[in-house]
Amino acid sequence: MNENVLSKVLTIVVPAYNAEKYLKDNLDSFCIPELLSDFEVLVIDDGSTDHSANIAEEYVKRYPDTFKLITKKNGGHGSGINTGILNAAGKYFKVVDADDWVEKEPFMRLIQVLKNSDSDIIASGFYWVYDEGQKNKMEFTRKLEMKMPFAGVDYNKEYIFDEIADRVYIKMHHITIKTAILKEHKIKIDEHCYYVDAEYITYPIPYVETIRFVDAFVYMYRLGRQGQSVSIEKMQLNEKNYDKVIESLLTFYDRLEDEVICSEAKKKYIAGIIARIVAGKMKIMLSYPAINSRKLSMIDFDKYLRKNYPAIYYGNINIALSILRRTNYLLYGIASMLVRHKYS
Incomplete structure (x- = not known):
């Protein structure tokens, strides 16, 4: 142009x-x-x-x-x-x-x-x-x-x-x-x-x-308008969309190594963006009734990030997610209750 x-x-x-x-x-x-x-x-x-x-x-x-x-x-x-x-x-x-x-x-x-x-x-x-x-x-x-x-x-x-x-x-x-x-x-x-x-x-x-x-x-x-996509009900309904976006972002992040030239400062910035989206995904998972299978899904996803995307894992600034990690998810039930109460 x-x-x-x-x-x-x-x-x-x-x-x-x-x-x-x-x-x-x-x-x-x-x-x-x-x-x-x-x-x-x-x-x-x-x-x-x-x-x-x-x-x-x-x-x-x-x-x-x-x-x-x-x-x-x-x-x-x-x-x-x-x-x-x-x-x-x-x-x-x-x-x-x-x-x-x-x-x-x-x-x-x-x-x-x-x-x-x-x-x-x-x-x-x-x-x-x-x-x-x-x-x-x-x-x-x-x-x-x-x-x-x-x-x-x-x-x-x-x-x-x-x-x-x-x-x-x-x-x-x-x-x-x-x-x-x-x-x-x-x-x-x-x-x-x-x-x-x-x-x-x-x-x-x-x-x-x-x-x-x-x-x-x-x-x-x-x-605040009815049906807005950022409401917790809509986020639950469209959780697969959230997963798709995270997958797309992780694929893009992988390309920064080989295909897309990117400075370290920008790469860290991008990791921080994805970390925020991951925290949103965790909020959705916590917004459902607390059951062990969902807790295990959260733990598995977190382990996957820590192993494959450490910059994204450690780029988290969400306090609630940090507490869950530090307590090895022992507070999962309480966290789920608090999230559901907040959005009830």
């Missing part, structure tokens, strides 16, 4: 599946007249059976130079992102889920930074926003995901990623990344699968050299 001929500084990809209830909030948040020429919004309709495509088409008609609608057969969230990567024309790339939105002033600040930056990743902040059914989303309770990316951060500085890799964790909603990295290295994540955010934030890392942080909380991440 020749960045010198790009007319847009940013491609925003909105994967949408049956999102008619939320999509207008999402797309309205980008309708900032003074910025419309700076970015494109690709709404990827993932085989919706509701009016999502019709809603998107209204914005295409109003702002044809900014909004584009791409319709496709259902393939899941990852498929929407993959399609977005293939069709993106902006210098930078960001995913904003159809039920989320961006805040005007912080988004304007992000665009300004993108215009004047050549860093591989631009990281901005986000809020957890709790939707409890209020009609006005301004009434939703907000919680900062984190106040700052690390102590002493200089928001005006371009950092070498390796030099701060042990101090940061860049989540899906933080990240705005150079489109060229995704295209040139053929980044592709699993389709027909939940929880692929972990793949999206992991696979480009070996190719990232620089990162810059924006002092702006751009992304509003909606939580």
